[in-house]
Amino acid sequence: MMERDARLQKILGDLSPETQAIRTGSTRSHEREHSEPLYATSSFVFPNAETMADAFVNDSGLSIYARVDNPTVDAFCQRLAVLEGAEACEATASGMGAILATLMAHCQAGDRIVLSTGVFGATLTLLQKFFVKYGLTVDLVDPTDLDAWQAALSRPARLAYCETPSNPTIAIVDVETVSSLCRANETLCVVDNCFMTPALQTPLALGADLIIHSATKYLDGQGRVLGGAVCGSAALIEPITRFIRSGGVTMSAFNAWVFLKGLETLDLRMRAHSENALSLANWLEEQPQVAQVNYAGLDSHPDRALIARQAKAGGGVLSFTLTTETREAAWAFLDATCLMSLTANLGDVKTTVCHPATSTHGRLEAADRIQMGVHEHLIRIAVGLEALEDLKADCLRGFAAIPH
Ligand SMILES: Cc1ncc(COP(=O)(O)O)c(C=O)c1O
Known part of the structure; x- marks a missing residue:
């Protein structure tokens, strides 16, 4: 790393969100490029067998295989995490991939999900047509009805899921109130922040546990590629990472590079x-x-x-x-x-x-x-x-x- 890059890394955390959206996640290679490098490779090589074993067995941090990690995708995750005020972020092949990975990682048979009716059609379909087949129950609530949220969350639920504003009726969920109802019962509060993006709204700061993105939308900003992301604490993101690595709903390096550029003007x-x-x-x-x-x-x-x-x-x-x-x-x-x-x-x-x-x-x-x-x-x-x-x-x- 160049000396001036190292100095920037030290002060980056204190700079404003607009600056961080442009500068976070840039790790210049030995070629000294200005725009972030795009690592278009499906796997990474090792100098010797011991280093390879260390990466596979001891998780030394070296990239192994693009389904598991890729520096361009990591750079996008770092940038989005900073904007959402999150400790960690994982990227996925699409917004639906982010929702799937979150549910697969955090739910199991017998769990109850409280779902806002004002969510994207495919989210409703995924839960009501597929997850219920594996023994989950889904209870619907009107996004704006706080009494309905309170009643639904007074019983044990693994996860509450909402979008705000909702698509397409622009109904607003009171994230602070819903997340405090969730906390009382150890229910995870998951918010799809696709419509507002962290430029306008940061639900983690209002008490939510996990943020979902269809990066396909404003994070790209010019309708070019599909992608998704989940942001939250390191402890909540870790099982999601493990699911993505095994389930294969990974974001491609090219798409991550497009989103990195998108975040600069978000x-x-x-x-x-x-x-x-x-x-x-x-x-x-x-x-x-x-x-x-x-x-x-x-x-x-x-x-x-x-x-x-x-x-x-x-x-x-x-x-x-x-x-x-x-x-x-x-x-x-x-x-x-x-x-x-x-x-x-x-x-x-x-x-x-x-x-x-x-x-x-x-x-x-x-x-x-x-x-x-x-x-x-x-x-x-x-x-x-x-x-x-x-x-x-x-x-x-x-x-x-x-x-x-
Ligand atoms: C609010 C919202 N969440 C999630 C999705 C799913 O995202 P993707 O199409 O990237 O899978 C969409 C897609 O339109 C959406 O509008």
């Missing part, structure tokens, strides 16, 4: 996404075709005070219902737009739009969808960084196409 992007989304949400509230706008930065949000306590800004995702309460109206809106990309991903500098009832949440039972507020006339927009005026014009194309 703070700037999240502020810009939030600004654009707030302006669009305010404007949408004034449109005659719109019944209700759900956005975590709006004064009209029912949990405005809670959001102000938990997060620095509202993030990039909003949803709204149309006054014409039909699928036909929602599809007409989508089909008439052309700037916003018709795609289910979010967290991209390109604005994306979708109809959750027939896409992200299309495989759920209709009754479950309705209970979650995913109505036929609900549209989700993940606001990107294009000019606001162009986004408004695209929405106007959509509104004009809605049949009377």
